[in-house]
Amino acid sequence: MGHGVSAEEVRTPLSSWCRPHRRHRRANTRELRGLEETVSTEFLLPDIGEGLAEAEIVRWLVAEGETVAVDEPLVEVETDKAVVDIPSPWAGIVRSHGAAEGETIEVGAVLVTIDREGDMSEPIDNSDTPESESESAAPIVGTISDVAEELPSTAVQAAEKLTGVKALPLVRKLARDLGVNLTEIEGSGKDGRITRDDVIAAAEADTDEPVEIPPKVGLPPVPGAPSRKAGRTRLSKLRRTIADNMSQSWREVPHVTTFDEVDATRLLAVRAALARRHETKIPVEALVVGAVLPALAAYPNFNATLDESEIEVHGQADIGIAVDTPDGLLVAVIRDADSKSVLELASEVERLGQGARARSLAADELRGQTFTVSNIGALGGGHGTPIVPPGTTAILSVGRATEKPVVVEGRVTTAPLLPLSLSYDHRIIDGGEGRRFMAMLMENLTEPALFLA
Structure with a gap:
């Protein structure tokens, strides 16, 4: 729901x-x-x-x-x-x-x-x-x-403004199911938002009897072998939208894709250290976004929109994160990503990913990105040829880091190499600028201190 x-x-x-x-x-x-x-x-x-x-x-x-x-x-x-x-x-x-x-x-x-x-x-x-x-x-x-x-413009934000209660729709539904009045609860979440645990605690406080808590909404079980049953099925609204956007981009945008690999040894070590120190999951997308942001500032054509004969360079970096859902590909947007710390980026990636898969994000959280990151490595992918979303000029695809032979100071060793695939609009971004953007991005990913400082 x-x-x-x-x-x-x-x-x-x-x-x-x-x-x-x-x-x-x-x-x-x-x-x-x-x-x-x-x-x-x-x-x-x-x-x-x-x-x-x-x-x-x-x-x-x-x-x-x-x-x-x-x-x-x-x-x-x-x-x-x-x-x-x-x-x-x-x-x-x-x-x-x-x-x-x-x-x-x-x-x-x-x-x-x-x-x-x-x-x-x-x-x-x-x-x-x-x-x-x-x-x-x-x-x-x-x-x-x-x-x-x-x-x-955003239904959920408007509902919170009108009612004075900050709670996600799933939390509101749980409150209705348990007979809890949200206006009487003080939220423990960010900015006073009421969480699922807040509602459960309020329900348990009102009775001495055990409270039957509905299970959390999760992903459907992985299906077995696909059926070969023949037939025709009408595309869902989401799938038709995806098809229209992909077709528009392929018709209008002359794509160029450049490929590379970067040694992710330091990146993965920093990710593990941050997770241990802060006792929280650090999605690789959060670090990739952190590495991308300085490159977007240095090469603003990658954070822009082509409007007929004019280029509109955006003053903020709204980074889209591609999310694979049971219903199809969604792009959830981290607003003002350049104003957030890596920990804040990690929290947003987790929140948006869960919301996209549950189809609970507001419409405003699913549009308006200025640059997109797609982690196909989460599905075991390597290099790819990502399609530039309409209204933007570039997209970065990140594959799974794989141990491969490398030469370090004249000696052959192994290192986790992270595949990178950068597609961009060749109408406004030349090959030279594309390579310079990629070089800066690779430098940041090789040594995360450059963008964490």
Whole structure:
């Protein structure tokens, strides 16, 4: 299950998002017994990320005819890169779904129609005058925030800002399952973020009985031998996005790839020493990013975007980390990587990798990189020919370090050689500049003190 969108977000007063209709019902209607009137409202698919045009229905969590509560997860949708839970902005009964599972709908199309309970805070003028028709098309108010003029760019950050509670969607779900009120918990995580352990501790403090804790969400088991069953399967939304991006890059970018190997003896020793000293895992990607950053500063064309006849050099280094997931390749982005220490980079690589595999990252964490690092060595790879992501000018692929014969001071010995493959856009980066960038990168990887100082 992916990250969630708060009910406050989907109640944002955009006039095209919700269309109300008064529906009178009999007082003895079973689902709404005791109510004299309900409001049937069409909830339109919101733009839950900058530039979202459409989304695919993955799974309906509330069936037609069932009762739904405010902020209860209503449907899972898949955007270009993320799976998102959209909650119900109102309590009531789901009258109809706007699309079936597996179908794609556009932003602004009817996602669901809900028979809302109770009256709206502002009456709807049912007169037939032109003025009333204009008013009836205006934004719905009541529980909708009057100051929210537009959706935030990142759903999770917006939810935290609106609710005042810092917690990941999976932690929020655990709190709902255990009946824990997040507003009463003081988070022990970074910047006061509430963690899974915080929720479990709060649940155990409220009862003397053992608390049944749901298992952590992990990767699916490795499948056995692949089936040879023939057939055709429609590409997922993510796979279609990957295909479009790869095709665009291959059509537009004249790729050049340069290959090399670097002695990783010192790099691996430093990695092990840092892990021992700080008692934490140090992903090799964190050290590679640390080695790349000085080279990006020295050769800014590698941290740039080609915009027709102009080169836009970026003032910050937002480094993309390629993550292999069960659903396909995702690129998670470390924002302002050049302002972070190696330990902070290591923490971000771990967090983003876990979030990408769980499909719980916000859309803003999966786009906008200015340079990309791909560790194919994690899968046993060596050299490769990585494809430059659209909107950037270069990508570095790192293979697995392998013991090989080398000559040191006239003697043959062995050393762990790290394969490097650097692809770049030949329209703005010449071969000479490519080799100079690679030479500086190799120097940094050979002696990590050069970028750790």
